[in-house]
Amino acid sequence: MSDLVVGTLPVAAPPRRHASRRFFRHRLAVLGLVVIVALALSAAFAPWIAPYNPDDVDIANRYAPPLSLGHLLGSDDLGRDVLTRLMYAGQISLSVGVAAMAVTVIVGFAVGAFAAYLGGWVDVALMRLTDTMLCFPSVFLLLFVAAFVTPSLASISLMIGLTCWMELARVVYGQIRVLKSADFVAAARMVGAPVWRIILRQILPNVMAPILVAATLNTANAILLESYISFLGYGIQPPQASWGNMLTNAQSDFLVDPWLAVMPGLAITLAVTSFNFIGDGLRDALDPKMQQQ
């Protein structure tokens, strides 16, 4: 549970200019942003800049160590280039992270917003559902579902999103409960705006800050979850590479080539740490009240 859950009163949003200045003052967050942009670019342009084809098998050059001729980060058990596969795997892992985050935000916002805004039995039903879902350790739930669904980029993102929306729903719920009685919302209601319009046009812009922070941290978490279920074999299937499934054989190959276990894990750690730092920076920048001293 993050400190986001502690419902602070939504304050008047500080001018955006100040927020971005505060963000760029957070050095680690800026570093995180640079790393993510670099990872995303190298993944997106992999077909053009990667030294090899990700499925090029070269049995003569198996288990090449890093920095060896032709293979900057070495090659794997089939002689495929590790750097190339890391770049292509980045496409998968980063896409899953972002797509799962989108699902989380949409579901979490919808549940939290409708529960808080409509109140009554809708509130009770939706928030009880949220509480109940929070009782399951999310890894169990995710694996349970993942084992029965044919894995694909879309299905994995959907599953991760659908098992991780609860905390965001609680954040949104807390914020909107307070906002609901604000004058401008009452005014919109009086001129007869429909509920969905009030939620999207009046309320959403005012809860953007905590959602943005939660979304960033959720992306980090989704990348971690994808790597774990792919590692266990219920996620992205080989020969398609994901950072998680590149580690699947690491245990048996360790004595031959320990580097095969190190590289993909470093990529995961780098991406997740960066997203977490960006989230931290955003929190400091967007809501001075939430800032940790």
Place this chain on the structure above:
Amino acid sequence: MGRFLVNRLAQSAVLLVGVSVIGFALMHLAPGGPLAMYTLNPTVTAQDIQRIKVQFGLDQPVWVQYFKWVAGVFTGNWGYSFFGGQPVREVVFDRIPATFELMGSALCLSLLIGVAIGVLSAVKRGSLLDHATAVAAMVALSLPTFWFGLLAIFIFAQTLGWLPAGGNRSTDGGGFLDALRHLILPVAVLALVLVAQWSRYTRSYMLEILNQDYIRTARAKGLRPSRVLVNHALRAALVPLITLGGLQLPLLVGGALVTETVFSWPGMGLLFVNALGSRDYPVLMAILMVGAFVVVLGNLIADILIALVDPRAKITHV
């Protein structure tokens, strides 16, 4: 206190009912239903599947099956494993002690280290130590647990040979020391994330508390700084820390699952992953329920502890 207890117990019961309904629905929504595994096997005929369905009661309406299952939970009949046919209750209960051994050790260790780091960095706020632990905690929270576990096995078990690579006991038995040696790596890996969380939260609570008037008063009275820190400040931080302990449980249980699979630790997590492979629904369902039960129970205990420590909680939390 009585009314508070009754209220909280009722809430927990409602949660458990919700958990069981969701778990049961998931099991029956799965493509092919609980017998999906058999339909893939060419030697199993349609008649066989029908017979198995009748045998396990799967031909009845879902809600009848649900109530039968609930009744079974209370009478000790948790169904039978599809794989091997042993009673689910035995299969799962056999694994609980190992999981609790792992979770309990990790929780205690992380609590000690995490709170100590948190207090230190709050007291030495802005120092090099404070910044270093902040960055270290963030990286620790971002590490994929399973990868960190693999690296730990490579380094300390396979390369250096100092510690065993997996399991919780040597095959030839071994005493307390043997058990301890098996515990070190998995506990260290599981505790790392928890230490990071405890230290971050302790730090922010302590910073808030150290600015309070009564701390200034205590200092002004000339009490020793260590006494102010422990008797006044840390005691006040107890309430939010207990809440965090409750909220952290899903993370702890989930983390235990991941750690167990990497270290072949014979607990519920490893059983869960093995049962996934054989689509053993009754076992999966039981573990899902035990996991959720631990979380609900943990939150209940946390709330009761808080009510004992801080009488105000009884009013606000009801």
